[in-house]
Amino acid sequence: MPATLGAAIFASDPTLRDDSVAVGRAWYQGLGWGFWVAVAVAVIWVLLAIFAGVLPIQNPDTINFNCLGSGAGPSASHLLGCDTIGRDILSRVIYGSRVSLIVGFASIALSFVVGGPLGALAGYFGGWFDEVWSIVSTVFLSFPSLVLGLVIVSFLGNSEFDIVLIIAIVAWPLLFRVVRAATIEYSQREYVLAAQALGSKRSRILLKIILPDIVPAAITYSLVGVALAIVGEGALSFLGQSVGPPIPTWGNMIAAGMTQMPQYLNLLLAPAVAMFSFILAINFIGDRLRSTLDVREGVL
Amino acid sequence: MSKLVVVRRVLEIIVTLVLVTLVTFFFTSKLPGNEAAVICGPAGPACLAKEGALLYLNHPFFPRYLHWLGNLFSGTFGLSAAPTEPIATLLKQSYPITLELVIFSQLIAIVVAVPLAMYSAVRPNKVFDRMSTAATFATLSLPAFIVGPLLRYFFTVKLPWFPGAGSTMPSIGVNPAQNLYVMFLPSLTIAVGSIAVYQRLLRADMIATLEEDFIVMARAKGLTTWRILFRHALRPSTFTVMTVGGVQIGSLIVGAIIGEQVFGLTGLGYQLVLAVTKADLPTVQIITVIVAVAYILMNLIIDFLYTVIDPRVRRARTT
Numbered sequence: 147m148p149a150t151l152g153a154a155i156f157a158s159d160p161t162l163r164d165d166s167v168a169v170g171r172a173w174y175q176g177l178g179w180g181f182w183v184a185v186a187v188a189v190i191w192v193l194l195a196i197f198a199g200v201l202p203i204q205n206p207d208t209i210n211f212n213c214l215g216s217g218a219g220p221s222a223s224h225l226l227g228c229d230t231i232g233r234d235i236l237s238r239v240i241y242g243s244r245v246s247l248i249v250g251f252a253s254i255a256l257s258f259v260v261g262g263p264l265g266a267l268a269g270y271f272g273g274w275f276d277e278v279w280s281i282v283s284t285v286f287l288s289f290p291s292l293v294l295g296l297v298i299v300s301f302l303g304n305s306e307f308d309i310v311l312i313i314a315i316v317a318w319p320l321l322f323r324v325v326r327a328a329t330i331e332y333s334q335r336e337y338v339l340a341a342q343a344l345g346s347k348r349s350r351i352l353l354k355i356i357l358p359d360i361v362p363a364a365i366t367y368s369l370v371g372v373a374l375a376i377v378g379e380g381a382l383s384f385l386g387q388s389v390g391p392p393i394p395t396w397g398n399m400i401a402a403g404m405t406q407m408p409q410y411l412n413l414l415l416a417p418a419v420a421m422f423s424f425i426l427a428i429n430f431i432g433d434r435l436r437s438t439l440d441v442r443e444g445v446l
Numbered sequence: 447m448s449k450l451v452v453v454r455r456v457l458e459i460i461v462t463l464v465l466v467t468l469v470t471f472f473f474t475s476k477l478p479g480n481e482a483a484v485i486c487g488p489a490g491p492a493c494l495a496k497e498g499a500l501l502y503l504n505h506p507f508f509p510r511y512l513h514w515l516g517n518l519f520s521g522t523f524g525l526s527a528a529p530t531e532p533i534a535t536l537l538k539q540s541y542p543i544t545l546e547l548v549i550f551s552q553l554i555a556i557v558v559a560v561p562l563a564m565y566s567a568v569r570p571n572k573v574f575d576r577m578s579t580a581a582t583f584a585t586l587s588l589p590a591f592i593v594g595p596l597l598r599y600f601f602t603v604k605l606p607w608f609p610g611a612g613s614t615m616p617s618i619g620v621n622p623a624q625n626l627y628v629m630f631l632p633s634l635t636i637a638v639g640s641i642a643v644y645q646r647l648l649r650a651d652m653i654a655t656l657e658e659d660f661i662v663m664a665r666a667k668g669l670t671t672w673r674i675l676f677r678h679a680l681r682p683s684t685f686t687v688m689t690v691g692g693v694q695i696g697s698l699i700v701g702a703i704i705g706e707q708v709f710g711l712t713g714l715g716y717q718l719v720l721a722v723t724k725a726d727l728p729t730v731q732i733i734t735v736i737v738a739v740a741y742i743l744m745n746l747i748i749d750f751l752y753t754v755i756d757p758r759v760r761r762a763r764t765t
Contacts, residue, residue, distance in 0.1 A: 284458075285465040289738045290699035293718065297734050300722045301473040377589045381700065384591040385707060385719050397591065404595035404708065414599060418592045426587040433583070 181434045187427035191420075195243040203237040206394050227412045229402065235412060239420045242394040245306065245383070246421065250376035253313035254321075254368050260314070261321030262364055268322070269329025270352050280326070283319035291316050291374075292381050299387045306389050309382065313375045324367045328360045362439045369432040373425045380421060396421040462742060467518065470734045471511050474727045481727050484527040500524065501728070518735065527726035536717060536729065537736070543713035546618060547705060548698050550629055551636035558637070559644035564675050566645070567652035579649070582642035590701045594635040594708035601631060612710030632709040636701035643694060644687055651683040658682075688752050695744045699737060 194201070213221075213228035221227065226235035268276040286294070294316050302308040332338065333356055341351050382388040383397025391398065396417040403414030482497035501524070502510040517524065523533035562582075566575035602610040608631050615628040655661065656679055664674045703715030710716075714733055721729035 281458075281461065281465070284462055285469055288462055288466050288742050289469075289734070290696040290741055292700040292703055293734055293737050296703075296718060296722050297470065297473045297730060300725060300727070300730060373587070380589060381591055381704060384704065387719070387722060400591060400595055404598060411599060414595055418596065421589075422587060422592060425589075426584060429583075429587050 177434050177438055181431065184427040184430040184434075187423055188431065191243055191424045191427075192247060194240050195247045198240050198244060201240065203240060204234045206233060206238045206241040207392055208237075209233060226416045227410065229399075229413055230406045235399075235416045238394040238399060239396070239416050242396045242399055242417060243420065243424070245309075245389050245393065245395040246376045246379055246397075246424070248306065249309050249313060249379040249388075250372045252310045253317060253375045253379075254371040256310065256314035257318035257321050257371070258364070258368050261318035262325050264318075265322040265325030266329050266352060266357065266360065269326035270333055270348070270356065276326075279322065283322045286316070286319045287323075291378060295378060295382055296385070296387060299382060304382075304388055304390060309379060309388050312382075313378050316378065317371055317375060320371065321364065321367065325360060325364050328363050329356060332356045332359050362435075366432055366435045366439060369428060369435065373428040373432070376421070376425060376428075459742065459746065463739060466738045466742070467515055467735055468511065470731055470738065471514055472507075474731045474734070475507070475510065484724065484726055485525050485530055485728070487527075487529075497525075514731070518732070523732050524728050526721070526729045527724045533729055533732050537714075537732070540712055540714045540717050541736075542617070543615075543711050544699075544702050544706070544715060546625075546629060547633055547636065547702050547711070547713060548695075550626070550633040551698065551701070551705075552640060554633055554637040555640035555644055559641045559648060560680070562641075563645045563648035563652055564680075566649045567656060568671075568675070570649075570653050575649075578645065582645045585638055585642040588638065590635050590639065590704040591708070593638045594632070594705055597631050597635055598708055611708065615711070629711075632705040632711055635705040635708065636698055639697060639701060640694060643690060647686045647690055648683060651686050652679060655679045655683045685752065688748060691748055695741055695748075699741065 209232045211232060213224055213232040213234075224234050224236065226239065229235055229238065264279055268279045289297075295312055298312045298315055299308070302312060329352075333351075338351060338355055341355050346355075379388055379395070380397035380400070383395040384401045386398065386401065388397060389395055399417035400414060400421075403410075403417065406413065481501050482494050482503060485497050486493040498504065502513045505513070521534070523537070525531065526533050526536055562578050566578050569575055598611060601608050609628050613628050616624050618625040661674060661679060664678050669678075699715070702713060703719065705711070706713045706716040707719060714737065718730065718733045718737075720726075721733065
């Protein structure tokens with residue numbers, strides 16, 4: 147028994163039956179196996195970050211004196227070796243994911259909460275509200291991201307909460323613009339005009355008719371935003387301006403691996419591969435979702 | 447493009463520039479740190495009073511901002527933190543490095559990306575295209591602070607083909623060969639990201655261009671593939687690259703900050719990070735404003751270049 151009238155029509159008309167296969171397909175079909183591999187990688191990292199405390203790994207601050215003397219290379223007890231002062235690299239890479247992931251998701255969630263509604267209101271109502279917020283977003287986008295980030299670090303500080311706030315300040319104009327552009331585009335469509343002609347309230351049109359169409363695009367862009375936020379945190383961390391030592395982050399581990407013991411590649415490679423695998427997974431998921439949900443490119 | 451649009455655009459730029467200075471000043475002035483103390487270091491209260499007066503430290507926010515803006519326009523940049531040095535001197539020494547880094551990296555990116563994109567576009571979805579497209583997708587997930595340290599490890603430590611971090615570098619006017627030799631790895635660090643972006647955009651546009659009638663026409667005339675690709679197809683395929691190029695400049699500056707840090711080049715990015723570390727706010731302010739203004743102006747220039755390259759846009763905008 148077809149669930150909807152549309153499906154019933156498709157089922158009854160033999161000429162439409164081929165199309166009905168495509169219409170009836172769920173959104174997640176046809177993403178390809180690569181997508182699910184990427185999801186698996188991302189989920190594994192999220193789980194590792196959450197459960198780092200209960201995993202059978204050392205405390206990231208424990209100093210292993212046996213490791214100090216025998217060099218920093220990988221061994222049975224320290225799979226990825228140790229750093230300059232004998233701390234287990236594997237444990238530090240896993241604990242290091244916490245800062246990256248928390249900052250990545252929290253900062254984008256924050257910019258989504260701020261930039262999304264502002265963008266929808268500006269795009270739908272236009273007028274002075276749109277003018278003002280568009281200028282503000284342009285001003286914030288006039289700074290190269292890392293420059294703005296560095297400036298605000300010197301203003302706010304570098305606790306984990308500060309870093310979340312800083313990346314949100316840098317990132318919200320992007321979400322504002324994406325949502326604003328999408329709102330403008332969707333508010334020109336026939337069904338919106340039809341709703342207007344029927345006398346729907348503007349708030350109802352925005353919330354019930356336009357918003358559901360924008361959300362997939364906004365979420366897809368947010369996912370790409372998470373990757374960018376993690377790179378941003380990594381850059382600040384690499385420059386020694388993010389959450390301070392001894393807390394391990396992928397960025398400060400890469401910086402340490404580069405300068406402290408250049409003869410041991412594992413110090414550099416472990417955090418680099420960790421970060422690369424997570425960013426690649428997120429970007430791949432975002433890319434597949436974007437082409438599947440047919441989100442228009444270049445709405446920026 | 448009517449006159450009204452031009453006036454509006456110019457006004458927009460002016461408002462943006464003023465607001466950029468305001469935002470910069472806001473984020474770098476309301477701080478616990480005392481700018482005068484950072485400049486004076488261990489020097490006595492006389493110095494504090496003098497520098498404090500110069501910086502308008504005892505004035506409220508807006509007079510202080512206007513005073514600072516006035517200084518900015520008249521080129522009075524003041525002193526950096528102890529060990530003090532005129533900020534103007536600092537800028538004069540560091541901006542050529544960053545500028546060269548950005549230009550050199552883009553040359554490398556173009557030299558690598560254009561042939562890659564062309565070869566991919568000529569045989570789309572064949573082995574080479576698939577491999578290079580996959581490779582560039584992966585590269586987009588490789589930030590400069592991963593690429594830089596790896597290049598530094600493999601090509602200055604493991605294989606000492608290039609001078610190590612912090613090597614002395616003659617200016618490009620004095621010894622261009624040595625200068626470019628030192629600059630190559632830092633530039634490549636920035637270029638890697640650009641190569642990926644350019645390859646992907648150029649490939650997509652090129653595939654579309656190669657299906658146009660004028661390409662068929664050129665083939666029919668018996669022109670060589672080489673000539674068709676470079677003389678006929680390349681220019682109309684560069685518009686997306688040009689547009690995105692403007693947005694790209696921001697990430698080039700980010701790349702330069704990282705590249706300078708990895709290879710110990712004392713460019714603007716290096717000075718900015720150093721100034722942030724020292725809480726040297728006057729220097730942070732000036733470098734930030736200069737970088738932001740350069741960024742805005744570069745975008746404006748790219749807007750105009752766009753009309754130069756594409757006669758269709760030029761006609762559309764003038765009518």
